[in-house]
Amino acid sequence: MNDSEFGQFSVILPVYNEAENIEKMISTLDGLYPGIRILVMDDNSKDDTINICRDIESRNEKVKIFVRAPEDRGLTASVAEGIMRTETPYFIVMDADFQHPPEILESIMGKLLNGSDLVIGKRTEKNALSTARRVYSDAAQGLAAFYLKFNGQPLSQDIMSGLFGSRTEMCQEIVEKNGGNFERPGFKVLFDLLKFINANATVSEVEYMFGNRAGGESKLNGSIIVSVLRQCGKTGGKFAKVAAVIFSKK
Ligand SMILES: Nc1nc2c(ncn2[C@@H]2O[C@H](COP(=O)(O)OP(=O)(O)OP(=O)(O)O)[C@@H](O)[C@H]2O)c(=O)[nH]1
Ligand SMILES: [Mg+2]
Secondary structure, three states, X not given: OOHHHHOOEEEEEEEOOOOOOHHHHHHHHHHXXXXXXXXXXXXXXXOOHHHHHHHHHHHOOOEEEXXXXXXXXXXXXXXXXHHHHOOOOEEEEOOOOOOOOHHHHHHHHHHHHOOOOEEEEEEOOOOOOOHHHHHHHHHHHHHHHHHHHHOOOOOOOOOOOOOEEEEHHHHHHHHHHHHHHOOOOOOOHHHHHHHHOXXXXXXXXXXXXXXXXXXXXXXXXXXXXXXXXXXXXXXHHHHHHXXXXXHHOO
């Protein structure tokens, strides 16, 4: 692929307290894919993330940081806003902590340029997750797949993935119409998009090895797990209430 093709893509990086990773992530993406745009969606980080990004932004017009409204905090809300702010025909969402290998983006871009509406990064193994998180992840995948299948929506083998790319116009329409129904504080924006995407959309997958976080700390907690249940319709909502009580006692 060449620089003008890379210029058709924006990478949306949702971040919260990623001072240990963000500079390296931006320079890695910039180095691998010259011409690519980068949108950092920050939820009022308390560490040095914002200063680092503002400094890069002042030197590189392809990089933009948006510090979000505190009352709309959430990874899903951040990605939804990033999609609305994207100015290129395609975008890719990825974590800023190197758990998603930046090298995989080229195959996502290739599939999008070849006509896929949505390309999902599928984890080939989840060894970087603790046993408890692997069990949770597999259970959430099962519930979400059941929900999507029941509603006639496209499926993926990794609905919980935080790595995916899509067509900007198509997703901006989804966010405009349904963004208010997304589980905005949650982590699983891909699930929200799959719920509302056209049933005939072309969805494809690329496989990748899910690594360990490079630096800094995880922000995943019990309330995020509860929020996945809330995404699974009325029955999931009932389970969510029970789970919320269990997690509140921990
Ligand atoms: N904008 C925004 N970004 C967030 C928020 N919480 C986490 N993030 C970012 O979303 C990405 C994924 O968050 P992580 O904490 O790594 O979650 P995870 O990958 O499921 O957990 P680990 O496997 O432990 O790293 C990272 O780039 C985080 O900085 C949030 O509330 N708002
Ligand atoms: Mg992570």
